[in-house]
Amino acid sequence: MLFRVILGENDIRKIHADCLPETLQDFFAFLKCKLAVDGSFVVQFQDPDFNNEFCNLTNLAELPKEKATLKEILQPTMESNDIDSTIEVGNSSTASSLDNPTARLGSGGRRPLPCPFPIPKFTYDVELLLRRGNEAYHNNGSLLDISKDTKSEILEKLAEAMYAFTPYPQRDDFDNAAQSLIEKHPCLKEPGSEKGWYCWKYSLKFKMGNYRSKLRAAGCAELQVNRHTASSDLGSKRKLKKAKKAETNFLPDVPQDKNEAVLEEERESMVVEMKKRKVDWNKMHMMMANTFSVRRKEIVENEPLVKEVKAKWPGLFFEKQI
Secondary structure: OEEEEEEEOOEEEEEEOOOOOOOHHHHHHHHHHHHOOOOOEEEEEEEHHHOOEEEEOOOHHHOOOOEEEEEEEEOOOOOHHHOOOOOOOOOOHHHHHHHOHHHHOOOOOOOOOOOOOOOOOOOHHHHHHHHHHHHHHHHHOOOOOOOHHHHHHHHHHHHHHHHOOOOOOOHHHHHHHHHHHHHHOHHHOOOOOOOOOHHHHHHHHHHHHHHHHHHHHOOOHHHHOOOOEOOHHHOOOOEOOOOOOOOOOOOOOOOOOOOHHHHHHHHHHHHHHHOOOOOOHHHHHHHHHHOHHHHHHHHHHHOOOHHHHHHHOHHHHOHHHO
């Protein structure tokens, strides 16, 4: 699909997407990556229902099928209390998670990789090497011969970026990441390969496994619990399979800005809140999200009875929490 993106009076660009991302936030992240823009912005599109007048984009289904003209309006920095929550802006969690892979931990869920996958920035020397390689590729079609260390560094950065979405990518995710790498840096294409990225795909698959091993050794609880046999820290050996999607053995780490003592205070506050005649559900939702990691750890490791869980986490059994 082709997009004509208006950034300013003298800055109008054309970009191409093989497929649309699944969510609006992932689409904003795609635009950020392709256009190399920072900050928050509102995306508008020419709506054929209103004589191609610009309207705010709130649903990807509203876009025309093959070609679309978009306008990006940069938003000034403002305090969170002044932000209109009804306006979708492009400062998505997708972009922030690429900068901080641990931001996903403790969130209580996984997100699919956006398509195309936004390739992260590498170190300065690698970026310089790739820029020159891309220039040579566009001039005479020559491919870049990189060293083993450089390739390992590229794979390591890609694995870190993918982990920001899920520790256990699927086959299509590796295809997506490898293809996006070649599209952004065509000088890395493999000679003699039909698609040019098959070897990158399999190398990335092995690198992702090594990256998980490093995090597991560093003490990442989410990965430690997913070993084939649990260690003595979890008592007797049990068969544990890898957590995928929303399985109950998904064990995230405690959020970086909190500790277990603080989360225990929030749990006690929730018990008190649930005893009130009129429950503040906005407050409950926030505290339930904050305490997800300790709640999941207790259920996975201690396997308490349902009545015990209901006594400690009464808000968990209400329809509003589903």
